Amino acid sequence: MNRVTDVSALKEQYDLVVVGAGPAGLSAAATAAELGLSVLLADENPAPGGQIYRAVTTTPVQRREVLGEDYWRGQPIVQRFERSAADYAARTTVWTVGRTELMSGGEGFEVGVSADGQARLIDARHVILATGALERPMPIPGWTLPGVMTAGAAQIALKSAGIVPDGRVVLAGCGPLLYLLASQLQSAGANIVAVLDTTERGNALAAAGALPDFLLSPYLAKGLKLMLAARRKLRFVGGVTGLRAEGEGRVKQVVVERGSARETIACDMLLLHQGVIPNVNMTSAVGCEQVWDEQGHCWAPKLDAWFGASVPGISIAGDGAGIGGAESAALRGEVAALEAARRVGRIDEADRDRRAASVRATLARAMRGRRFLDVLYRPAKAFLAPKDAATVVCRCEEVTAGQLRETTRKLGVQGPNQMKTFLRCGMGPCQGRLCGPTVTEIIAEERGVAPAEVGYYRLRPPVKPVTLGELANLPKTEAAVKAVCR
Amino acid sequence: MFRPMRDPGAPAAAPLRFTFDGAPMTARAGDTVAAALLANGVSVNRHTPVSGAPRGAYCMMGVCFECLVVIDGVGNRQGCLVPLEEGMRIETQRGPRQAEALSQEIGA
Amino acid sequence: MSQPSKVSEPDVVVIGGGLVGGAVAFGLARSGARVCVLDEGDVAFRASRGNFALVWVQSKGLGMPEYAGWSKRSADDWHQLAAILREETGIDVAHSQPGGFALCLSDAEMQQRVDAMKRLHNQINMVEYGYEVLDHAETKRRLPDIGPDVVGSIYSPVDGHVNSLRLFRALHEGLQRRGADYRPNHPVDTITPENGGFRVVGPWGEIRAPKVVLAAGLGNARLAPMVGLYAPVKPSKGQVIVTEKTAPFLHHPMGTLRQTDEGGVMIGDSQEDLGFDTVVTQPVISIMAERAVRMFPRLAGLNVVRTWSALRVMSPDGFPIYEQSTTHPGAFVTTCHSGVTLAANHALTIAPAIQAGALPEFVATFNSRRFHVPAHA
Numbered sequence: 029m030n031r032v033t034d035v036s037a038l039k040e041q042y043d044l045v046v047v048g049a050g051p052a053g054l055s056a057a058a059t060a061a062e063l064g065l066s067v068l069l070a071d072e073n074p075a076p077g078g079q080i081y082r083a084v085t086t087t088p089v090q091r092r093e094v095l096g097e098d099y100w101r102g103q104p105i106v107q108r109f110e111r112s113a114a115d116y117a118a119r120t121t122v123w124t125v126g127r128t129e130l131m132s133g134g135e136g137f138e139v140g141v142s143a144d145g146q147a148r149l150i151d152a153r154h155v156i157l158a159t160g161a162l163e164r165p166m167p168i169p170g171w172t173l174p175g176v177m178t179a180g181a182a183q184i185a186l187k188s189a190g191i192v193p194d195g196r197v198v199l200a201g202c203g204p205l206l207y208l209l210a211s212q213l214q215s216a217g218a219n220i221v222a223v224l225d226t227t228e229r230g231n232a233l234a235a236a237g238a239l240p241d242f243l244l245s246p247y248l249a250k251g252l253k254l255m256l257a258a259r260r261k262l263r264f265v266g267g268v269t270g271l272r273a274e275g276e277g278r279v280k281q282v283v284v285e286r287g288s289a290r291e292t293i294a295c296d297m298l299l300l301h302q303g304v305i306p307n308v309n310m311t312s313a314v315g316c317e318q319v320w321d322e323q324g325h326c327w328a329p330k331l332d333a334w335f336g337a338s339v340p341g342i343s344i345a346g347d348g349a350g351i352g353g354a355e356s357a358a359l360r361g362e363v364a365a366l367e368a369a370r371r372v373g374r375i376d377e378a379d380r381d382r383r384a385a386s387v388r389a390t391l392a393r394a395m396r397g398r399r400f401l402d403v404l405y406r407p408a409k410a411f412l413a414p415k416d417a418a419t420v421v422c423r424c425e426e427v428t429a430g431q432l433r434e435t436t437r438k439l440g441v442q443g444p445n446q447m448k449t450f451l452r453c454g455m456g457p458c459q460g461r462l463c464g465p466t467v468t469e470i471i472a473e474e475r476g477v478a479p480a481e482v483g484y485y486r487l488r489p490p491v492k493p494v495t496l497g498e499l500a501n502l503p504k505t506e507a508a509v510k511a512v513c514r
Numbered sequence: 515m516f517r518p519m520r521d522p523g524a525p526a527a528a529p530l531r532f533t534f535d536g537a538p539m540t541a542r543a544g545d546t547v548a549a550a551l552l553a554n555g556v557s558v559n560r561h562t563p564v565s566g567a568p569r570g571a572y573c574m575m576g577v578c579f580e581c582l583v584v585i586d587g588v589g590n591r592q593g594c595l596v597p598l599e600e601g602m603r604i605e606t607q608r609g610p611r612q613a614e615a616l617s618q619e620i621g622a
Numbered sequence: 623m624s625q626p627s628k629v630s631e632p633d634v635v636v637i638g639g640g641l642v643g644g645a646v647a648f649g650l651a652r653s654g655a656r657v658c659v660l661d662e663g664d665v666a667f668r669a670s671r672g673n674f675a676l677v678w679v680q681s682k683g684l685g686m687p688e689y690a691g692w693s694k695r696s697a698d699d700w701h702q703l704a705a706i707l708r709e710e711t712g713i714d715v716a717h718s719q720p721g722g723f724a725l726c727l728s729d730a731e732m733q734q735r736v737d738a739m740k741r742l743h744n745q746i747n748m749v750e751y752g753y754e755v756l757d758h759a760e761t762k763r764r765l766p767d768i769g770p771d772v773v774g775s776i777y778s779p780v781d782g783h784v785n786s787l788r789l790f791r792a793l794h795e796g797l798q799r800r801g802a803d804y805r806p807n808h809p810v811d812t813i814t815p816e817n818g819g820f821r822v823v824g825p826w827g828e829i830r831a832p833k834v835v836l837a838a839g840l841g842n843a844r845l846a847p848m849v850g851l852y853a854p855v856k857p858s859k860g861q862v863i864v865t866e867k868t869a870p871f872l873h874h875p876m877g878t879l880r881q882t883d884e885g886g887v888m889i890g891d892s893q894e895d896l897g898f899d900t901v902v903t904q905p906v907i908s909i910m911a912e913r914a915v916r917m918f919p920r921l922a923g924l925n926v927v928r929t930w931s932a933l934r935v936m937s938p939d940g941f942p943i944y945e946q947s948t949t950h951p952g953a954f955v956t957t958c959h960s961g962v963t964l965a966a967n968h969a970l971t972i973a974p975a976i977q978a979g980a981l982p983e984f985v986a987t988f989n990s991r992r993f994h995v996p997a998h999a
């Protein structure tokens with residue numbers, strides 16, 4: 029691996045540009061580089077690892093049991109990448125990917141990168157987007173109060189900085205990651221006063237059908253063990269139907285509803301989590317078609333068997349393609365890289381298929397049991413589309429659930445794009461990442477249709493912030509000058 | 515907000531010094547600005563441009579833009595993506611960002 | 623799902639719920655008509671969402687002085703429209719008329735503009751309004767933040783701007799409050815003249831009305847011939863950059879740059895004839911950014927939040943088309959590319975005229991017959 033710190037030191041063109049240095053991106057980049065492709069891996073973080081293996085090479089947390097064995101599995105993945113000949117640009121954001129005629133001839137992509145206030149456009153023959161997942165927003169009353177964070181945020185703080193939430197900590201939501209984090213934080217010494225579980229009671233029944241598959245899956249061993257361990261040691265409150273964070277200027281307490289029962293729990297930090305969903309901003313701004321994934325209850329890019337997106341030459345690997353977990357992310361990265369190698373002419377179809385066969389077999393095992401988890405931990409309606417009118421949905425522009433509902437009803441709004449023009453939701457710096465799923469959900473509920481019919485925000489570059497000055501310094505063409513200077 | 519976890523095995527390096535709204539603070543070399551602020555008990559790092567409501571870092575992974583701060587005079591920087599550096603002057607981001615009139619004029 | 627009560631037999635069907643359709647429909651509803659608006663769904667080619675929000679007069683009308691007058695009239699009436707919208711919907715659309723600047727970045731550019739302004743104002747029938755040609759020093763005195771590359775500017779006190787998203791919402795609120803029947807997801811396939819009225823058909827079913835107004839933007843080209851009208855409009859791509867919010871520093875709109883009342887800086891405006899292609903192209907964005915930074919160097923450090931491209935609705939000569947069908951009276955077409963600037967005219971002049979049954983004499987210039995003039999006439 030060759031670390032590049034200055035964008036001007038990057039090559040003009042790569043066979044493959046990989047965006048995101050989580051397990052998917054690391055494996056994709058390593059696989060492709062091993063096959064002889066020229067590869068650039070760009071990631072906005074200072075060190076490789078992505079979300080699950082965040083800071084795995086730099087973490088100050090040395091007691092291995094705190095983060096658990098699964099975390100340290102990231103080390104060999106990073107090491108394999110480090111042994112490869114790929115270029116690695118850390119602290120580098122990719123803010124756009126667009127189709128272009130390559131200088132070297134043929135169709136390809138123009139990848140906009142930015143580091144240290146310098147932007148550049150790099151040519152790529154193939155692009156693999158491995159931008160991962162983000163936590164599904166959990167808009168409860170008071171979730172904008174300081175002291176309320178996502179559970180994943182606390183995990184990142186622990187992994188990358190070795191710090192734990194101070195004072196009384198409450199965790200709330202559902203999903204395997206919530207239990208994992210509870211146990212990680214606990215062994216790191218946090219004072220967890222309660223874990224509030226919002227999993228709907230009915231889900232267990234619905235998930236039963238997928239149980240046999242789950243019993244054969246790798247999830248069973250780790251996931252369930254974690255949950256049981258967490259349950260034994262912590263105060264575990266199940267059947268939670270309503271949550272409200274309260275406090276002046278910062279969170280002081282959580283009001284918990286369980287049916288008609290109510291309880292107030294004093295706390296210094298509230299950590300929310302209700303599963304992860306693909307981060308569709310990049311893939312969708314690039315023009316890749318998205319489809320509604322009923323099982324995962326989220327939008328995900330439409331892909332072929334090689335994780336190729338609807339835009340030829342773009343593949344999407346890892347959780348950004350649909351939630352599958354770390355092991356599957358790495359494997360999907362490998363499959364996508366094999367196809368990239370075929371597309372740029374490094375290997376032929378037969379070679380690709382032969383190499384992919386064993387990876388696919390492992391992948392099928394890794395994906396086993398996913399359905400069970402998806403169904404069991406499908407978030408309850410109340411936490412997807414808040415009923416409380418004053419609850420903020422768009423944190424950037426401060427648009428409430430009540431405004432969204434009223435505008436849908438009164439002005440006949442059909443989808444999030446019209447909503448955006450009426451209320452400015454999704455127009456702030458986060459570009460809808462924290463409100464998009466909820467806005468779709470609320471419009472769907474008010475219109476009485478499925479989220480699939482409502483659609484999602486149309487996203488635009490830049491996907492990550494880039495300054496006007498950086499844009500101004502990019503190369504310009506004759507035709508473009510004509511279009512502007514009339 | 516946060517405190518360092520007790521980990522006897524952790525390498526002890528000299529901490530970095532920085533200021534937040536003028537107050538001197540220290541944090542571990544290698545931390546991001548957002549992590550450094552959390553470790554120093556800072557819960558509010560910005561006030562929104564819409565209503566002025568106080569906010570603190572929320573996702574720590576670059577997607578929510580709640581960790582915005584002013585770093586060495588440049589506004590709206592995502593604290594969770596910027597590594598802390600010795601001597602950084604960090605300030606609360608109050609409402610919308612000021613376009614850096616002076617520094618730009620001098621540079622121009 | 624709740625819907626406002628449907629008008630079964632409206633007086634007029636307006637096809638298109640963008641800024642033009644919205645303004646005309648709002649004006650019709652205010653004139654007492656029972657209005658039904660048929661609109662497309664959530665993702666549509668909608669110039670109303672992508673526009674630049676200027677109420678702009680200077681530089682318009684070279685080749686058709688009536689268009690200058692028409693724009694000026696709308697700019698004048700905009701104060702009234704803003705007041706009506708505030709009163710009827712409680713929404714402040716942030717209209718202001720502080721005067722606008724066209725900044726020039728080279729002597730050649732400056733000369734070109736000055737010449738164009740002279741030719742514009744030398745036309746017979748040209749409306750009277752003032753403008754000033756300013757050198758760098760005078761421009762700098764009025765706009766202290768400009769950079770050294772600005773050689774001068776043209777200033778006109780008639781130019782202004784609004785918050786166009788709020789305008790869009792206010793028109794829809796106004797329609798709703800006036801009891802209009804707004805139907806999203808109602809694309810129109812055909813219009814058939816029938817018994818002195820019109821049958822409008824789509825995949826959703828059909829509706830009949832004695833009058834129909836085509837305000838479907840680019841869709842007008844296809845619909846117009848069905849009722850004996852002609853609207854040969856084509857898309858013209860415009861790209862826009864918008865920055866993060868910043869403290870107010872720019873109190874006048876520029877032709878290609880303005881700060882919104884919410885704090886973001888919008889930068890436009892390119893024009894390419896690329897058909898229905900709304901991809902944002904990097905080189906164009908880059909030049910727009912470069913020009914903006916040369917105009918106001920302090921902008922260089924601002925983060926870009928979004929870039930987008932929208933399709934302008936362009937007639938062959940760039941001027942609007944307003945016409946009532948002669949073969950099928952009761953069918954009207956209203957189409958233009960400056961739906962924000964002209965919103966006041968559409969709501970306050972065109973709509974009442976449609977309700978009364980005839981367009982005013984002074985808009986006859988905007989008749990599509992001008993496109994049929996034989997080449998050697």
Ligand SMILES: Cc1cc2nc3c(=O)[nH]c(=O)nc-3n(C[C@H](O)[C@H](O)[C@H](O)COP(=O)(O)OP(=O)(O)OC[C@H]3O[C@@H](n4cnc5c(N)ncnc54)[C@H](O)[C@@H]3O)c2cc1C
Binds near residue numbers: 180184346348
């Ligand atoms: C906060 C959080 C915590 C999680 N914790 C766990 C856990 O403890 N255990 C577990 O099993 N699973 C966890 N998951 C799920 C886990 O993320 C995935 O299974 C796994 O990390 C997916 O790998 P990936 O390579 O697809 O994406 P990721 O690991 O997410 O890697 C994507 C990388 O791309 C970068 N990136 C994104 N966009 C850009 C851009 N435009 N320019 C440059 N870089 C970009 C991101 O910063 C990131 O480094 C977590 C998920 C989240 C969101």
Ligand code: FES
Binds near residue numbers: 572573581592593595
């Ligand atoms: S804390 Fe969410 S972007 Fe930094």
